[in-house]
Amino acid sequence: MKGYLILLYIQIAFGAFTIPLYPIHKTPEEKASFYKSLKTFKAGAGPTNVPLTYNYEYYGLVQIGTPPQNFQVVFDTGSSNLWVPSSSCYSVSCSLHHTYNHSKSSTYIPNGKKIGIGYEAGSVTGFLSKDTVTWGGIQIPGITFAEMTSFPGTYWSSKAFDGIMGMAWVAESEDKITPVYQSMYSLGLINADSFAMYLVPGNGIGSALTLGGYNTSCSKNDWNWIPLLNEGFWEIKIDSITVNGKAIQVTGMKAVIDSGTPHLVGDSTIVNQINAIIPTVASDCSNIGSLPNVVITLNGVNYTLTGQDYVVQLNSEGLTSCETGWTPENFPSSLRNVLILGDLFMHVYYTQFDYGGSRIGFATAI
Ligand SMILES: *[C@@H]1O[C@H](CO)[C@@H](O)[C@H](O)[C@H]1NC(C)=O
Ligand SMILES: *[C@@H]1O[C@H](CO)[C@@H](O)[C@H](O)[C@H]1NC(C)=O
Numbered sequence: 001m002k003g004y005l006i007l008l009y010i011q012i013a014f015g016a017f018t019i020p021l022y023p024i025h026k027t028p029e030e031k032a033s034f035y036k037s038l039k040t041f042k043a044g045a046g047p048t049n050v051p052l053t054y055n056y057e058y059y060g061l062v063q064i065g066t067p068p069q070n071f072q073v074v075f076d077t078g079s080s081n082l083w084v085p086s087s088s089c090y091s092v093s094c095s096l097h098h099t100y101n102h103s104k105s106s107t108y109i110p111n112g113k114k115i116g117i118g119y120e121a122g123s124v125t126g127f128l129s130k131d132t133v134t135w136g137g138i139q140i141p142g143i144t145f146a147e148m149t150s151f152p153g154t155y156w157s158s159k160a161f162d163g164i165m166g167m168a169w170v171a172e173s174e175d176k177i178t179p180v181y182q183s184m185y186s187l188g189l190i191n192a193d194s195f196a197m198y199l200v201p202g203n204g205i206g207s208a209l210t211l212g213g214y215n216t217s218c219s220k221n222d223w224n225w226i227p228l229l230n231e232g233f234w235e236i237k238i239d240s241i242t243v244n245g246k247a248i249q250v251t252g253m254k255a256v257i258d259s260g261t262p263h264l265v266g267d268s269t270i271v272n273q274i275n276a277i278i279p280t281v282a283s284d285c286s287n288i289g290s291l292p293n294v295v296i297t298l299n300g301v302n303y304t305l306t307g308q309d310y311v312v313q314l315n316s317e318g319l320t321s322c323e324t325g326w327t328p329e330n331f332p333s334s335l336r337n338v339l340i341l342g343d344l345f346m347h348v349y350y351t352q353f354d355y356g357g358s359r360i361g362f363a364t365a366i
């Protein structure tokens with residue numbers, strides 16, 4: 001939709017010279033074929049803005065079906081499937097969220113294949129369906145996604161968002177379903193094969209996902225690019241990590257850039273060393289200013305996180321408490337020596353995910 005607006009601005013800028021004149025059609029057939037060509041002409045949209053809301057996670061609007069049914073989803077660069085709760089789900093979590101009712105959609109195409117997606121909190125299960133997805137105002141027909149019918153435990157009930165839009169690569173997709181972004185691009189609905197995520201710390205106001213490029217107003221535009229190690233997650237090589245001048249001694253470190261991870265979660269081989277150097281974060285937040293910088297070097301460029309950047313401030317009943325964002329995990333062997341750079345990193349560095357160039361770009365966020 002933004003594409004039309006841009007066209008409009010150009011017409012205004014060039015004044016009377018650009019008033020379009022439609023060709024005169026000599027026969028009804030010619031006229032019919034002209035209108036047909038208009039209808040099938042697909043103008044790819046320019047950078048398109050999707051505002052994000054923050055409530056522990058960043059999420060935004062996606063619509064499914066005709067007429068559109070609204071869902072709030074986490075745009076998760078650490079997974080590759082789209083799922084929303086189904087109207088045929090009767091768990092507590094579904095009664096607390098928006099559910100997709102395929103009977104109400106004229107563009108729904110049944111599939112029915114069972115699918116399960118594993119999370120730390122357990123597996124969410126359901127079945128596949130196909131429908132039109134509207135994202136950033138752009139309609140994408142024929143998207144296969146999951147209608148989820150079973151949510152384990154109470155974890156999902158407490159979440160402000162309804163579902164997840166996976167924005168990693170098809171290799172990480174359950175059932176090898178093409179991720180929605182890549183369908184949108186290959187259908188010619190968007191011009192640039194990249195998207196960018198601007199995550200504002202604190203209350204998150206002003207956060208946005210840009211589809212088809214990036215927004216020049218979100219950063220200092222000092223872009224640096226890092227090639228992907230493989231097209232699965234958004235995974236890149238870490239040259240080195242230095243804390244207070246001391247280098248972390250782990251060979252073959254890798255970073256995964258994951259908008260769906262709030263903090264900095266890493267293989268314990270890496271994070272235990274980082275936490276051994278950083279003094280304990282005072283729960284009353286009094287030592288944030290004296291905490292050492294952590295420097296992560298990526299493709300020769302230093303990315304610095306200060307104490308202010310990597311400490312998590314929790315507000316509860318008017319009281320602020322602090323804890324470190326560095327979280328050690330005993331990862332499976334597929335994530336050996338991996339550090340997940342989540343939202344705390346993306347607050348500082350505006351991130352561009354470039355499918356076309358198979359690379360990640362960072363620029364200093366403003
Ligand atoms: C770009 O970002 C700025 C600053 O966040 C915002 O005000 C503006 O609306 C954004 N522009 C578009 C086209 O999304
Ligand atoms: C789904 O929509 C159909 C058609 O409007 C309606 O009959 C049915 O009750 C709805 N299902 C649920 C669970 O809301």
Ligand SMILES: *[C@@H]1O[C@H](CO)[C@@H](O)[C@H](O)[C@H]1NC(C)=O
Binds near residue numbers: 245295
């Ligand atoms: C990058 O950081 C390392 C470790 O702090 C430092 O030794 C090096 O001089 C820095 N390089 C640049 C170009 O700033």
